Amino acid sequence: xxxxxxxxxxxxxxxxxxxxxxxxxxxxxxxxxxxxxxxxxxxxxxxxxxxxxxxxxxxxxxxxxxxxxxxxxxxxxxxxxxxxxxxxxxxxxxxxxxxxxxxxxxxxxxxxxxxxxxxxxxxxxxxxxxxxxxxxxxxxxxxxxxxxxxxxxx
Amino acid sequence: xxxxxxxxxxxxxxxxxxxxxxxxxxxxxxxxxxxxxxxxxxxxxxxxxxxxxxxxxxxxxxxxxxxxxxxxxxxxxxxxxxxxxxxxxxxxxxxxxxxxxxxxxxxxxxxxxxxxxxxxxxxxxxxxxxxxxxxxxxxxxxxxxxxxxxxxxxxxxxxxxxxxxxxxxxxxxxxxxxxxxxxxxxxxxxxxxxxxxxxxxxxxxxxxxxxxxxxxxxxxxxxxxxxxxxxxxxxxxxxxxxxxxxxxxxxxxxxxxxxxxxxxxxxxxxxxxxxxxxxxxxxxxxxxxxxxxxxxxxxxxxxxxxxxxxxxxxxxxxxxxxxxxxxxxxxxxxxxxxxxxxxxxxxxxxxxxxxxxxxxxxxxxxxxxxxxxxxxxxxxxxxxxxxxxxxxxxxxxxxxxxxxxxxxxxxxxxxxxxxxxxxxxxxxxxxxxxxxxxxxxxxxxxxxxxxxxxxxxxxxxxxxxxxxxxxxxxxxxxxxxxxxxxxxxxxxxxxxxxxxxxxxxxxxxxxxxxxxxxxxxxxxxxxxxxxxxxxxxxxxx
Numbered sequence: 022x023x024x025x026x027x028x029x030x031x032x033x034x035x036x037x038x039x040x041x042x043x044x045x046x047x048x049x050x051x052x053x054x055x056x057x058x059x060x061x062x063x064x065x066x067x068x069x070x071x072x073x074x075x076x077x078x079x080x081x082x083x084x085x086x087x088x089x090x091x092x093x094x095x096x097x098x099x100x101x102x103x104x105x106x107x108x109x110x111x112x113x114x115x116x117x118x119x120x121x122x123x124x125x126x127x128x129x130x131x132x133x134x135x136x137x138x139x140x141x142x143x144x145x146x147x148x149x150x151x152x153x154x155x156x157x158x159x160x161x162x163x164x165x166x167x168x169x170x171x172x173x174x175x
Numbered sequence: 176x177x178x179x180x181x182x183x184x185x186x187x188x189x190x191x192x193x194x195x196x197x198x199x200x201x202x203x204x205x206x207x208x209x210x211x212x213x214x215x216x217x218x219x220x221x222x223x224x225x226x227x228x229x230x231x232x233x234x235x236x237x238x239x240x241x242x243x244x245x246x247x248x249x250x251x252x253x254x255x256x257x258x259x260x261x262x263x264x265x266x267x268x269x270x271x272x273x274x275x276x277x278x279x280x281x282x283x284x285x286x287x288x289x290x291x292x293x294x295x296x297x298x299x300x301x302x303x304x305x306x307x308x309x310x311x312x313x314x315x316x317x318x319x320x321x322x323x324x325x326x327x328x329x330x331x332x333x334x335x336x337x338x339x340x341x342x343x344x345x346x347x348x349x350x351x352x353x354x355x356x357x358x359x360x361x362x363x364x365x366x367x368x369x370x371x372x373x374x375x376x377x378x379x380x381x382x383x384x385x386x387x388x389x390x391x392x393x394x395x396x397x398x399x400x401x402x403x404x405x406x407x408x409x410x411x412x413x414x415x416x417x418x419x420x421x422x423x424x425x426x427x428x429x430x431x432x433x434x435x436x437x438x439x440x441x442x443x444x445x446x447x448x449x450x451x452x453x454x455x456x457x458x459x460x461x462x463x464x465x466x467x468x469x470x471x472x473x474x475x476x477x478x479x480x481x482x483x484x485x486x487x488x489x490x491x492x493x494x495x496x497x498x499x500x501x502x503x504x505x506x507x508x509x510x511x512x513x514x515x516x517x518x519x520x521x522x523x524x525x526x527x528x529x530x531x532x533x534x535x536x537x538x539x540x541x542x543x544x545x546x547x548x549x550x551x552x553x554x555x556x557x558x559x560x561x562x563x564x565x566x567x568x569x570x571x572x573x574x575x576x577x578x579x580x581x582x583x584x585x586x587x588x589x590x591x592x593x594x595x596x597x598x599x600x601x602x603x604x605x606x607x608x609x610x611x612x613x614x615x616x617x618x619x620x621x622x623x624x625x626x627x628x629x630x631x632x633x634x635x636x637x638x639x640x641x642x643x644x645x646x647x648x649x650x651x652x653x654x655x656x657x658x659x660x661x662x663x664x665x666x667x668x669x670x671x672x673x674x675x676x677x678x679x680x681x682x683x684x685x686x687x688x689x690x691x692x693x694x695x696x697x698x699x700x701x702x703x704x705x706x707x708x709x710x711x712x713x714x715x716x
Contacts, residue, residue, distance in 0.1 A: 033270035035360015041601040089285025
């Protein structure tokens with residue numbers, strides 16, 4: 022089983038076509054997907070990710086609130102004890118914000134035009150890397166670590 | 176430098192099926208299975224067109240969607256559009272407003288004024304319309320889905336302040352909370368209270384004989400944009416409409432009255448012939464549905480359609496191609512006889528449209544109407560063996576899906592509660608994406624005919640002024656300090672009492688509250704105490 026991932030939409034934006042398509046693709050690829058649905062709060066995502074023991078968290082945002090929401094999620098993940106759980110994002114996130122977000126703990130952003138193949142592969146790599154007893158030496162991916170682990174941009 | 180012309184080996188294969196999966200055998204040498212001639216335009220069930228003259232009498236309505244930030248930011252854009260000759264204002268609302276939250280609500284942080292105007296109270300609208308004569312603005316449109324009566328109350332009161340009565344302008348609302356639960360996500364209250372609130376606005380307009388209003392646009396569009404086909408769009412759209420119609424009938428209203436106020440909000444997609452057939456089939460099914468429920472006058476059986484061209488077809492790559500796509504979609508809409516068309520701009524996939532792109536979208540309408548003269552003959556594709564056959568095919572498939580919803584689930588409400596509508600739409604979306612990634616579904620410039628050398632102009636994403644949220648919160652604080660707190664408290668208490676009474680129409684009590692400057696969040700808060708919020712539905716959303 023390639024991994025366990027939590028997907029959610031955080032904030033008020035309700036555009037969920039993409040996240041559902043991704044959830045389907047991940048399930049087809051053998052992942053266990055925990056989908057929290059719409060209108061989630063960063064704290065809910067943090068607690069649930071740790072409770073569910075997921076390998077990765079993916080959040081979708083189309084409303085432009087990503088600079089508020091994504092760093093908040095990273096903080097809540099860390100607070101809940103999930104500082105080793107990587108966070109990735111999708112939706113409408115301008116290229117100009119990707120580096121700023123990476124510095125604050127969002128590993129990668131997948132905008133329009135990203136393929137399912139590309140995203141699923143990236144998540145497979147993330148999950149493989151974050152397993153215990155893995156020698157990749159990635160270390161904790163908390164917001165305080167300015168350590169980009171993946172060169173992949175949009 | 177020119178690209179070499181594609182050869183047969185380069186070209187994508189085609190499977191000769193429509194987007195909704197109908198196999199196109201051809202040639203169509205005669206009338207196929209249809210033995211009777213179709214009814215004339217203007218004759219029940221209005222398949223060919225709502226009226227005999229349609230666009231010869233009155234061209235389709237053409238609008239431009241706009242809005243952002245707060246009142247100061249948006250005002251100048253609306254004034255500009257009015258000066259350009261737009262006859263209406265289409266007010267985009269931000270997400271906190273759409274879901275019934277004030278700009279200073281913790282949940283609204285980071286979201287104020289982003290996707291539209293932040294509208295906290297009547298004071299915001301008064302400021303927006305100051306200097307704009309609402310008599311000149313013939314129509315004010317806003318979505319107002321979960322907050323239908325509040326949106327209506329806000330516009331009505333703002334006009335009242337200018338001395339303009341409800342009879343003298345058009346309030347045009349989407350006001351369809353049902354579809355929010357399956358795809359769009361701006362729900363506020365649980366399902367049944369949401370339907371009640373939406374119906375309240377229609378009932379108010381019916382009893383006040385405000386027949387020029389358009390208080391509801393029942394959506395099929397989300398059952399397409401979220402994934403889905405022409406079949407799901409119309410089947411679920413009309414199945415949803417039935418719920419509102421039945422609610423209004425249960426209030427003792429005459430269907431020949433309120434039927435005149437209903438319209439549907441659909442999509443215009445790019446497979447032109449299927450779209451035309453879809454609009455024709457939809458009119459026939461709607462007319463049957465209304466007649467079955469007792470409608471007798473044409474206006475109560477006619478399906479009025481308002482739509483936008485389908486945005487999910489637009490690409491970030493080679494954005495100029497989008498102008499071609501929008502042209503084809505708009506052409507499909509007018510060949511299909513709809514009443515109101517909103518063209519998207521070619522840079523829509525990248526940001527809020529530039530002025531030039533918006534102007535091109537308007538010019539597209541003008542070229543279709545005045546140069547190509549598309550509207551000079553009603554239902555020009557009528558009589559085409561192919562289009563008549565396709566109309567009948569879609570009619571059958573749509574009715575079959577509606578029957579499945581009724582038979583397997585006991586109706587649209589249960590189908591939504593059980594997640595069936597969502598499942599079908601999401602499945603379509605997944606298949607669509609897989610089709611794009613395998614290349615089976617061609618998207619020019621993206622997975623076929625890709626251009627190495629990009630001539631795309633440098634498009635700057637629209638950037639909201641970050642101080643906008645702070646300014647709006649200051650406005651709100653100032654309002655709370657200035658208004659009559661006692662009057663607000665009393666109005667909210669009265670509203671709650673009225674909400675507790677199932678038989679009470681809430682538009683008047685909400686108007687009262689709006690008039691004393693209760694905020695959108697406070698009004699929704701009072702209603703939430705009675706109805707609960709959408710989480711009470713217990714659905715996986």
